[in-house]
Amino acid sequence: GAADVNRPLLAADILPDGFPTVEAVKYMGKLMSERTDGRLSIKMFAGGQLGSERDTLEITTFGGLDIDRIAIAPLNTFEPLTIIPALPFLFRSTAHMRGAMDGAPGQMILDALQPHGLVGLCFYDSGERSFYNTKRPILKPSDMKGMKIRVQNSDLYVSMIKALDADPTPMSLGEVYQSLVQGVIDGAENNWPSYQTGRHFEAAPYYSLTRHVMAPEILVMSLSRWNKLSKADQEIVKQSARDSVPMMRDLWDARVNSARTELLAAGVEANEVEDQSAFSDLMKPVWERYIVSDKQKALVKSIQSMEL
Amino acid sequence: MEILVLLVVLVVLLMMGVPVAYALLGSAMATFVVLDIPLVVAFQRMAAGVSVFSLMAIPFFIFAGDLMYRSGIAERLVQIAEGTFGRPRGGLGMVNVGASSLFGAVSGSAIASASAMGSTLMPLMKERGYDGDYAVNVTVTAAIVGLLIPPSHNMIIYSAASGIGVSIGDLFLAGVVPGVLTAGLLMFVAWRVAIKRGYPGGKFPGWRAFAKAIVFAIPGLMTAIIIMGGILSGIFTATESSSIAVIYTMLIGFFIYRTLGLKTLFKSAKESVKITAMVMLIIASATAFGYALAILEAPTQLASLITSVTDNPIAVLLIVNVILLVLGTFMDMSPLIVIMTPILLPVVMAVGVDPVHFGIIMMINLGIGLVTPPVGAVLFVGAAVGKIPVEQAIKTIWPFYLALVAALLLITFVPQISLALPNLF
């Protein structure tokens, strides 16, 4: 009802308490509370208590949740512009990704969510994703030939693995560890911290730094709750979200460093690939398949032409 | 306050005789209205709750078990079991405990184990003069053992939820002795109860007949080998193995034993769908119900209760046991692990409990929650497959509960039961 316009904003994250994204959203809540004399605050439900990312995203579009921190992939199923930052080998570096997402290209994506009942607030980092496997270091694409690689349930990832001549196996994250141990799959791909948290390194000790995807995470708000806020409060929410980004990235960088150090000490064998362009050259058909509209093409162009 | 709405409405509806699935949905909807959450969310949660790959093992194993029974494969397997391990009184009960434990150990899922063993063994136990309630009691409680014996996907979830990198390898090792202990206690109870009720022992048919039985049972025995071997060698996941089990059973039922026809196949599919629907509709509604519980922060409130009451390790562990048992009654296992681990682990570690040990405590606690009313998925599967009302199963289940509680207390207060093995390596 209208009476509880000021009830705390309910926020969801599948990552556990203490994770950089979770801490950043809590920090955002603290900023909002300071800036509105406690009228607006955030109540965080971390660790996937309220469901998977796809679930909480749907619930947010219905107005059942107010704030949702998700990877960008679940948005691909209804907003074509969100596919762009997930394209393999689009970003040249983390600095490039951050610059693009904080700038005009990022804003274009955030704005595109409004018709779907969402207000895009800001982008967080999800790091650089690389392949890991149980067999051998991957130095060149042919090392992956025929490997069964777990992917998220996403058409884009499936085509990417196919383009590398490996066998994409869509599977939920929860089944990956067991499947690596049993040999149902040979490998998977993720950033350093997830590789550590899921303990996948115990079974798959070869981590090859392909850095194929740097898709960011995204913070969205439900449009129905947004519309109930005053213009001034809307601005405060947006600004607080933006102000939480540098804090998130500091935590993230520290997390990546500690994960890398600990994993190397635990015996993980990490390697740089011989020539990254050998991998990215194979992505042409993938790009062609997913970049179809003029709007998407313009967005790709504006990201590529950024000097970062 | 809202949590009262949730619980009172649930209890009233259950007492009224509303089916469990609709009572859970009704109370969840009532709470959503009070909390001003759009009702469409309840149905999103319902669908999401059953849209889980690993849950496919439920219909598949129910279906495979039913086909094994209808095609006579199960009968042949039981003949062998009777001839070997089933000779003491109530031997088939003990065989059931052993088979359910082994099956649960490999499949990693208590529900899958109850589905498969229930639909295979229960009809045969009944044919041999065992009561339905006994068959259900044995099958559902033994299914819990598989949660402790590796591999166990719930331990993997626990490791991830711990946030401190508890080694999955250590957890797997730590579960072995508690699993065997629990199976042993259950076998003892199965034997005592069988004697008290005067169930028959299996007869050894003589070496010639026994050898013949084995030869005839070979295609059937292969089912077990294909499932277990396939999972352990990595040809397929536990969930996939359940569909392979169905297809394999169909093939040998059609072409080798020639006991299956299209008509029987459809009849079996219809029967399996019924049992699956009644169990999984409850899981669906429980997911909507669990969402309301989570929004109300019920788990966190319970945990803060503990720390305010005591810091005595034994008392803390006892309270934690009770809390997990209570929550396990209302909520499903994996979401509970995800929610409760970050809350409880720091509490118990502060009083000196080893995180690996606590993982095992959590498994058996939540496992017991699966076989206790008002909401216990494994108990429901067992009753459904055994075709008896839940009440009838519960009336006589207490000796088995007693064995589980004894195992729980031993595992909780003697850490070496869990930790000796991982400490060796």
Place this chain on the structure above:
Amino acid sequence: MSDNTLARVTHKAADVLLIVSGIALLMMTFIVGWQVFGRYVLGSSPSWAEQSALTLMIWFIFLGGAAGVRDGFHIRIIAVENMVSKSTRKKMRIASNAVVGFCGLAMLWWGGELVVRTWSHVIPSLGIPRGMAYLAIPIAGALTTIFSLERIFDDPAEKAKIGEMSAFGVETEEGDA
């Protein structure tokens, strides 16, 4: 009598639901089997397998659940029912069927909203609307409402057995009591 016609129609409907659901289960079995076959024999996993199997499962659970309302095979607690007088029991049955009917209406209404709101979302690897998976909910809801209304006005359990009744749950217990 028109009552009997209604009973025959709903009985047939519940049976059709179970047949459709049974076929869905068979399809799901072969899809997941094909996934293993594809990975090992053909060297590539069919990426549509997981999502299509999950979608079929949602359908047969909800349709089968609706059939369960007609055939009375849902798990419920009958302890209280068995303690009270026959007339109180009759009232309780009417009330509990009304609750189920109301749940059915809610499934129809808000489940329908769920379908509409997710129709523009795509299920990855299948390319069909997400709402298609959820469509089972409002359909099952409508049937649940009809079946529970029938039970309120014309409880099959109170009458002679029509067709194959479930061996457990309400009916058996009534017989024992």
